[in-house]
Amino acid sequence: MQTSGRDASGSDAQASHALGIRARLRLDWPGFRLEVDEQLPARGVTALFGHSGSGKTSLLRCIAGLEHAAEGEIRFNGEVWQDTTTWVPTHQRPIGYVFQEASLFPHLSVLGNLRYGQRRRRGRGAVAADSATGRFSLEQAIELLGIGHLLKRRPAALSGGERQRVGMARALAVSPRLLLMDEPLAALDLKRKLEILPYLERLHDELEIPVLYVSHAPDEVARLADHILIMDAGQVQASGPLNQVLSRLDLPIRLGEDAGVVLDGQVAERDERWHLLRVTCCSAGLWTRDTGAKIGEHVRLRILARDVSITREPSHESSIQNTLPAKILSLGDDSHPALRLVKLEISGSPVLARVTRRSAEQLGLAPEQWVYAQIKAVALL
Amino acid sequence: MQVRPMQVSPMHALRPVLVAFGLMVVGNVSAEEAQIAVAANFTAPMRAIIELFEEDSGHEVKTSYGSTGKLYAQIKNGAPFEALLAADQKRPELLEEEGVGLPGSRFTYAIGTLVLWSADPDKVEDGPALLESGDFNKLSIANPKLAPYGEASIETLEALELKASIEPKLVMGENIAQTYQFVDTGNADIGFVALSQVMQGGEISKGSGWVVPGDMHAPIRQDAVILDSGKDNPAVTELFAYLQGEKAQAIIQDFGYETD
């Protein structure tokens, strides 16, 4: 089992033009139009992010073949699923789809639900590197999502979280070559969400196939996405590797309440005495609160612009633990005229800092300069 | 409104009122209403008779047409009819016995004639020969349990000694009207219907038929009886008298019935 690794910096360049998902679509409804022309990567998790009504679910459904009124072209790894002369119906597309409310078949047991897809998709593709028969991937899916003890139950006897996990296992059991997930956590309360996110992270680590993940929740996207497509009013506002998009200064759209970046790193050291962890993501690493993560574990860090300040001379008399050399890439406007956003590069990763316009003037900040970034708070996702 | 003081004597003022009253009384001195139940097969002649009767007598007649069995059951259960014109003798007899029918009022108002009829104008030439040849898909008759025309049909077949052989081809209508419908729509090639159903102006108006001689079956005597609730109603008694009079009898015969 290979870990594909979670890569927010977009350095993987293997997405050649023929691979991945080509979606050029138009869908017209009264009062809404979806218009998309994108190439989505062949690996990793691509988040379709936006508020409700932005068209992200419609796009997902179009790719799945559930919207018959859509016009345009859809290709998957070179295979034509839709164009002006062709329409491959949903049941012939090698996809797995996880709906928002699980949508398990009430007249079948959990095992019956799982077998339903498995029976119809033998040898269609591999969930993991092992391209054995469909039966293997069913057991793998059950183990991955921890539902082995639920097999004989009926959907009505499951909790919301359990149902969602069964829904995911069912989608995997068909050995899909593309996994589509429509806000799978939206219908769950916080507790269940936190319960299932680790499973999704495991899926992410262990799947070789691309995943399209629709969500309006910044936390989920921050934890899971490698690529992001930001949508608004039926149009794609921005697309690209996660951090590249997040660190753009020109986008009015924020992931969550405030501008910030998401970095990948690894837990390198634990300081028992001070209950701190050191995570390597940029040069020496960043210190953060000990959340119980294990040494060596791959984690993600969230650094908000408001928690980053800039200084020309590093101070050792400051309460801020993380001070790192950084190069200024560009400056841009922020939401308030008094403020400016500065895009920095720390060990190759973009980080955003928020300063007042006055300080930027006073310090004479300009692109290509080397400064120090003081990072006050780092959230371990 | 100002009230003018009376300038004339009370009698003078009252006179128009009295005249109006008088006219009303004189004009309606015998104007009564009768509620009569009538067998469905007699609908057409009854309508014609009532038209004349109402003109001549000034009375009003309200009728309900239906199958005799149903009318009988309704009368037994308190339906507000004042007289019954049945399709048979059995029911009026029963009513008489049960005390619902007025003794002495019962009489035969019409005698029905059976005809073997087909909607196809070329079908029926020699009735008995046609029946014997079996050259038809179905023979429609009224249900003998329910309608005297049905009984008469069976009797006719027996007289011709064809009952056993024709039995498989029988279809039965619930009443004479339905029997006719089966033949008229062509679903049954031939059927025994009432002559009154196919006769107009003294002859068979469409299709083809063989009038069954009266000696082949017991006469289909249709009796009328006054019911208890109508015994004091002059409209009813006069109607019954009228039915036996010349005008009514002419109409009845015109429609293919015989009278005593």
Next chain:
Amino acid sequence: MFLSDTDLEAIALTLRLAGVTTLILFALGTPIAWWLARTRSRWKGPVGAVVALPLVLPPSVLGFYLLVTLGPNGPVGAMTEALGIGLLPFTFWGLVVGSVFYSLPFMVQPVQNAFEAFGERPLEAAATLGASPLDRFFTVALPLALPGFVTAGILSFAHTVGEFGVVLMIGGNIPGLTRVASVQIYDYVEALEYGNAHRLAGVLLVFSFLVLLALYSWRPDRRRA
């Protein structure tokens, strides 16, 4: 013998008619119900109304039109004659045709409601799992609609048992072929044989009540989380 031989024959005929009619209705009504449940065509309203017509038409009207249409002068009658089938009135199969029309809404409507009740989602899910349209119908739609089918079957059966007006119009009262129990009872009443009427009617009444009792007492667990 509580009931006479002719009565038993009438009952047997009635049950046979109801059974055959119900089976034909399952086959005929299901695709209609499916189409009505899923279509967005502008014909949905008119077709639905035609299906529902027998609910409001007096049976004698339906029967009369059947008599004319199935007869030698009517379009269907001409066709059956041309095909060598002969004429349908006065035959058992003629009654079946009439009963199928008359009980059609009792089959289509419950089944249509059952199909509409579970919405699009289960079928979409089945499609994403690789099920073709026919596959989805048999493995998802039918099982989920099963309670509707049961209701429809029972109602259609019971409704045909009680049918009178249509049979009266096109039956011809032939023993063993078209003399069903309802007609037999009517004849008894007309002939003043009230005792026989009570007995046969009583049997029908008890039977119908038991059938409906079974339907209304059995509540399948419709609650799904």
